[in-house]
Structures are given as structure tokens and as C-alpha cells.
Amino acid sequence: MSRPENVQAGRTLTPRxxxxxxxxxEAAAELMYVKGVNATTLDDVRAASSTSKSQLYNHFPDKEELVRAVVASRAAQILERERGYLQRLKSFRGLVRWRDALVQRNALQNGAYGCALGSMASELADQDDQARTVLAQSFVEWEGLLAAGLQRMRDSGALRADADPEKLATGLMAALQGGYLLAETAHDIRPMEVALDMALDHVRSFLTA
Incomplete structure (x- = not known):
């Protein structure tokens, strides 16, 4: 779990x-999302955040520490957003609304940059085990939100008893992340739409009505 923003390495930060x-x-997160983690330098971050070299190194002695802070920040932001859509999920219509929100958000950039967490995971999985662990835990929680919603649908009778919420959630997450990647490569949102719609069709096949 990340430290609160006003606590750093055992010391409390001033509001400033x-x-x-x-x-x-935030500046590093935006740069790493657009340029990639490896292509973003500390000088890039310093310029984008309008901070001096001493300020930057006071908070982050090296790039590894900054990357870990970005991972924790992005994970927290995305999971907070997804909880808003999924914590009360209890219908297929709710799943469609979740799908539409993700597609519309990614369409603003023509799918050019993909999923912030997925993009970092592809770069960091073999470079930083601590960052990889945070990313893995975030995907587990994200998938768990889907599984819990699907379980509520099964418990209410909206899904057949033979539906497996965990397997369906894994399929939805795989479609989402694969769709992000294909859309990013093509700079076209259509592959993401197709991947998610096919996964939703599979869920639909378990509906009782």
C-alpha cells in the first residue's frame, strides 16, 4: 500500500x-502514459512539473522511486473510478454501461495510449518486482470488482446457476486489456469495442431472461 501524500520516508511533509x-x-504519470516509462527522463519530469533539480531529488532520489509512486497513484485513481461503476453492479445493463464508459474514455484519444496500468505492466514486469506486485494486485482487485458484480447477478437469478463469476470476470478483463492493446496499436477504438462486445455476448449467453 502506498504512503499518504503528506508522508514520505518516515517524515511528514509540509502542505507545500x-x-x-x-x-x-502527476506530471510524471502523464509523461509516462504518453511517452512510456522507459522513454521518460527525470529532466522531462522536472521541466513538466516546473520543479528544480533539488526539489525533484528531495522527493525522489532516483527514477525507480518516482516510477513506484506513479504506479501507486495511477492504480489508486483507476480503482477508485472502477469502484464507481462496479461496486453496485447487479445487471447486464450495468455491464454495458461499464463497457460504454471505458470505450468512450479511450475514444477521446483514438485509443492511442491504451490502459495506463496495462502499459506500465508491459514495461515494468521484468524490471521492478515491487512495481509489478502493485500492478498485479491492482488487476486482481479490478477483476474482483467484476466478479463480485457477476456474483450478485447470479445470486439474484439474473445469471444461470452454472455461470462462473470468476471465469467470466477473467474473460472480461482479458478482453478489455487485449482490446486496449489492439486499439493502441491501430490508433482505432474499434478493436476494443469488438473484444468487449464478444466478451459481453458470452456473459449474455448465461442470462436467464
């Missing part, structure tokens, strides 16, 4: 220090 740290992390 916490604001500077948050500004650095």
Missing part, C-alpha cells in the same frame, strides 16, 4: 512539500 510531490507525480 506535499503539493510539490503531488505535482511531480
Amino acid at each position: 512539500g506535499a503539493a510539490t510531490r503531488a505535482r511531480i507525480v
Whole structure:
């Protein structure tokens, strides 16, 4: 679990220090999303966040620490967003709304940059075990939100008794992440739409009505 923004390495930050740290992390997150983690330099982050070299290194002594902070920040943001859609999921219509929101958000960039978590995972899985662990836990929680919603659908009788919420959730997550990747490569949202719609069709096959 990440530290609160006003706590760093065992010391409490001043409000000004916490604001500077948050500004650095947000600038780094945007750069790493667009350019990639490996292509983003600390000089890039310093310029984008309008901080001095001493300020940057005071908060993040090396790029590895900054990357881990970005991973934790992005994971928290995305999971908070997904909880808003999925914590009360109890119908197929709700799943369609979730699908539509993701597609519409990605369509704003023509699918160009993919999933923020998925993109970092592809770069960091073999580079930083701590970051990989946070990313893996985030995907588990995201998939768990889907599985819990599908379980509620089965419990209410909306899904047949032989539906497996966990397997269906895994299929939806695989379709989502694969769709993100194909859309990113093509700079076209259509592959993401197709992948998610096929996964939803599979869920639909278990509906009782």
C-alpha cells in the first residue's frame, strides 16, 4: 500500500512539500502514459512539473522511486473510478454501461495510449518486482470488482446457476486489456469495442431472461 501524500520516508511533509510531490507525480504519470516509462527522463519530469533539480531529488532520489509512486497513484485513481461503476453492479445493463464508459474514455484519444496500468505492466514486469506486485494486485482487485458484480447477478437469478463469476470476470478483463492493446496499436477504438462486445455476448449467453 502506498504512503499518504503528506508522508514520505518516515517524515511528514509540509502542505507545500506535499503539493510539490503531488505535482511531480502527476506530471510524471502523464509523461509516462504518453511517452512510456522507459522513454521518460527525470529532466522531462522536472521541466513538466516546473520543479528544480533539488526539489525533484528531495522527493525522489532516483527514477525507480518516482516510477513506484506513479504506479501507486495511477492504480489508486483507476480503482477508485472502477469502484464507481462496479461496486453496485447487479445487471447486464450495468455491464454495458461499464463497457460504454471505458470505450468512450479511450475514444477521446483514438485509443492511442491504451490502459495506463496495462502499459506500465508491459514495461515494468521484468524490471521492478515491487512495481509489478502493485500492478498485479491492482488487476486482481479490478477483476474482483467484476466478479463480485457477476456474483450478485447470479445470486439474484439474473445469471444461470452454472455461470462462473470468476471465469467470466477473467474473460472480461482479458478482453478489455487485449482490446486496449489492439486499439493502441491501430490508433482505432474499434478493436476494443469488438473484444468487449464478444466478451459481453458470452456473459449474455448465461442470462436467464
